[in-house]
Each structure stands twice: as structure tokens, then as C-alpha cells.
Amino acid sequence: MNDKGVDFSHRPVLLGECLEALRIKPDGVYIDATFGRGGHAAAVLTRLGPAGRLLGWDKDPQAIAEAQQKFGAEPRFSIHHGSFTEMRQVLAEQGLLAKVDGVLLDLGVSSPQLDDAERGFSFMRNGPLDMRMDNSAGVSAAEWLAEAKETDIAKVLKEYGEERFSKRVARVIVEARQEAPIETTAQLTAIIKAVMPRQREQDKHPATRSFQGIRIFINRELDDLRLCLEQVLEILNQEGRLAVISFHSLEDRIVKRFMRDQARGDDFPVDLPVTVDQLNPTMRLLGKAIRASKAELEQNPRARSAVLRVAEKI
Numbered sequence: 451m452n453d454k455g456v457d458f459s460h461r462p463v464l465l466g467e468c469l470e471a472l473r474i475k476p477d478g479v480y481i482d483a484t485f486g487r488g489g490h491a492a493a494v495l496t497r498l499g500p501a502g503r504l505l506g507w508d509k510d511p512q513a514i515a516e517a518q519q520k521f522g523a524e525p526r527f528s529i530h531h532g533s534f535t536e537m538r539q540v541l542a543e544q545g546l547l548a549k550v551d552g553v554l555l556d557l558g559v560s561s562p563q564l565d566d567a568e569r570g571f572s573f574m575r576n577g578p579l580d581m582r583m584d585n586s587a588g589v590s591a592a593e594w595l596a597e598a599k600e601t602d603i604a605k606v607l608k609e610y611g612e613e614r615f616s617k618r619v620a621r622v623i624v625e626a627r628q629e630a631p632i633e634t635t636a637q638l639t640a641i642i643k644a645v646m647p648r649q650r651e652q653d654k655h656p657a658t659r660s661f662q663g664i665r666i667f668i669n670r671e672l673d674d675l676r677l678c679l680e681q682v683l684e685i686l687n688q689e690g691r692l693a694v695i696s697f698h699s700l701e702d703r704i705v706k707r708f709m710r711d712q713a714r715g716d717d718f719p720v721d722l723p724v725t726v727d728q729l730n731p732t733m734r735l736l737g738k739a740i741r742a743s744k745a746e747l748e749q750n751p752r753a754r755s756a757v758l759r760v761a762e763k764i
């Protein structure tokens with residue numbers, strides 16, 4: 451809740467735009483690859499008839515628990531704990547390859563993940579330095595930072611956080627861990643803040659980029675996104691739709707390039723006289739990137755960096 455009593459925690463981003471993009475058919479099969487707290491899923495379900503189906507995914511055990519509690523008795527819905535990179539395999543087992551009418555990806559972390567200090571995603575809240583979406587497996591941010599080479603830390607901060615001072619931050623992290631293990635978000639935030647030039651980016655906390663970089667690395671976010679997009683053409687039926695909401699430029703670039711390459715088709719030397727059909731495009735772009743309206747931003751400031759892109763399988 452904020453001071454005006456507005457609850458931001460479960461507000462699905464670009465909801466109307468996503469529903470329009472997915473063009474829900476009452477008897478269709480849909481995938482919500484990032485269930486979160488089920489905001490988008492709930493809206494899709496209200497548009498499905500008795501023969502429709504919605505399959506959900508999430509890495510986060512808490513999201514799965516929420517899905518079971520909210521929709522456990524819903525026969526049209528199933529939830530899968532794991533990465534959305536497992537989609538092709540699960541759909542093949544269920545005989546649903548090339549039968550899906552729409553896939554929605556609402557990338558990144560959810561508001562409840564950010565708001566819960568215990569998950570360790572936020573430099574605004576002190577908690578254990580975890581940052582795993584799936585906190586039932588894998589290596590936490592604290593465990594990784596305790597062992598990683600300085601050069602690897604710098605690389606992660608630069609590539610995934612686009613942190614200009616990556617080398618400097620990596621150096622102080624390694625110096626600090628020789629004194630004491632870095633176990634909390636507050637410790638890491640203080641270490642970063644101390645070496646950042648003052649007033650560098652007025653609208654950004656000095657730890658924003660480093661936290662983003664470490665989070666993306668720990669959760670393999672960009673690799674998972676690429677692997678998932680590779681599967682989409684096998685999953686969607688003809689005219690099936692892909693709608694992806696990204697929250698930063700690294701994700702959006704991957705989505706934009708994927709959709710553009712599919713819409714462009716095969717590569718031919720520029721001087722070969724081939725028609726568009728001969729290039730075998732596999733997808734059609736539907737409109738340009740969509741951003742949240744002013745009205746939505748007033749209600750939900752977290753939608754400010756959201757970009758929705760939509761494409762249809764040909």
C-alpha cells in the first residue's frame with residue numbers, strides 16, 4: 451500500500467493491451483509463462499469458455515503456492531513450477547505442440563518479490579542477499595559474490611547491469627568480502643554507494659545497475675528468454691500470438707531482434723531478386739512497441755519502463 455491507500459502489489463501491467471494482443475478465443479489454449487500473482491492469468495480465465503485452457507509457469511515457489519490457492523479448483527488451469535524454458539517439453543508431453551493460441555511473457559521480478567525483504571531483490575529493503583526467483587534451488591547472490599572472481603563480477607555488472615563503474619564496484623566487493631562475508635542487501639548497497647561518484651544519475655539509486663546485473667545473472671534471465679523465444683514457433687499454432695512485456699533495454703533488444711528476424715525471414719544476399727514470400731517469414735509484427743498510458747502510470751508507477759511487443763505466427 452502507498453500513503454494514498456493504493457495497493458500496487460498485484461496490479462498487472464498493460465493488462466488491456468495484453469488481452470487485446472492475445473485476442474482470446476473462448477475455446478483457445480493459452481500460456482502465461484510468468485504467472486507471478488496471476489493478475490494476467492485471472493483476466494485470461496474470465497475470457498475463456500469451458501473448453502478453453504490456460505497453462506501457467508513460474509520459477510518462484512511462492513507464485514506456485516498462490517496459483518494453487520487461487521486456481522487450484524479451476525479445471526481449465528494448470529501451473530508448472532520451473533523455468534519457461536521447459537515449455538516445449540511439457541507441451542510435447544501433453545500433445546499441445548503447435549496448438550497454442552497465445553503465449554504471454556511478463557518478464558522480470560514481480561512486485562511481491564521486490565517488496566519482500568526476505569527475497570533480497572531490493573536495495574531499498576534490508577534482507578538476506580538472495581535474489582533467486584526460485585529460492586528452492588541454485589546459488590544465491592551472497593554465495594556467488596563470496597566465491598566469484600573479481601573479473602567475473604565486473605563482467606556481470608557491465609553486461610547485465612550496464613554499470614559504467616563495473617571494475618571499481620567489483621574491486622570494492624572483493625576487498626569488502628576479505629573483511630567480512632557480504633550477506634545482506636544493506637551491506638552490498640553500502641559497499642556500492644561508497645565508491646560511486648555523487649549525483650551521477652539523479653533519478654537512479656547508485657546500486658540500481660549493480661543489483662540489476664547480479665539479479666539477471668543469478669536467474670539466467672537473458673539466457674532463459676532466448677531459449678524460450680526459440681521454442682515459440684513450435685508451440686504456437688498458425689495465427690497464434692506472442693506477447694512479451696520487457697522491463698529493460700537488454701530484454702527488449704532480444705525480443706525486438708527475435709520478432710524482427712522472424713518477420714524478415716531467411717537471409718539472402720541483398721542483390722538476389724527474391725520476393726518477400728520466398729524469404730519464408732515465420733511471424734508477422736503486430737504494431738509497434740506499446741507503452742503504458744498516462745492513466746496507467748498514475749495508478750502504477752512500476753509500469754513506466756514496461757514495453758509490450760506483439761507478433762503473430764504466419
Ligand SMILES: C[S@@+](CC[C@H](N)C(=O)[O-])C[C@H]1O[C@@H](n2cnc3c(N)ncnc32)[C@H](O)[C@@H]1O
Pocket residue numbers: 460461462463483484485486487488489490491507508509510513532533534535556557558559560561583674675
Ligand atoms: C513481472 S512478474 C509477472 C506478474 C504476473 N503477470 C501477474 O500479473 O501477477 C514475473 C514473474 O515471472 C517469473 N519468472 C521470471 N523468469 C522466469 C522464467 N525463466 N521461468 C519461469 N518464471 C519466471 C518470476 O518469478 C515472476 O514471478
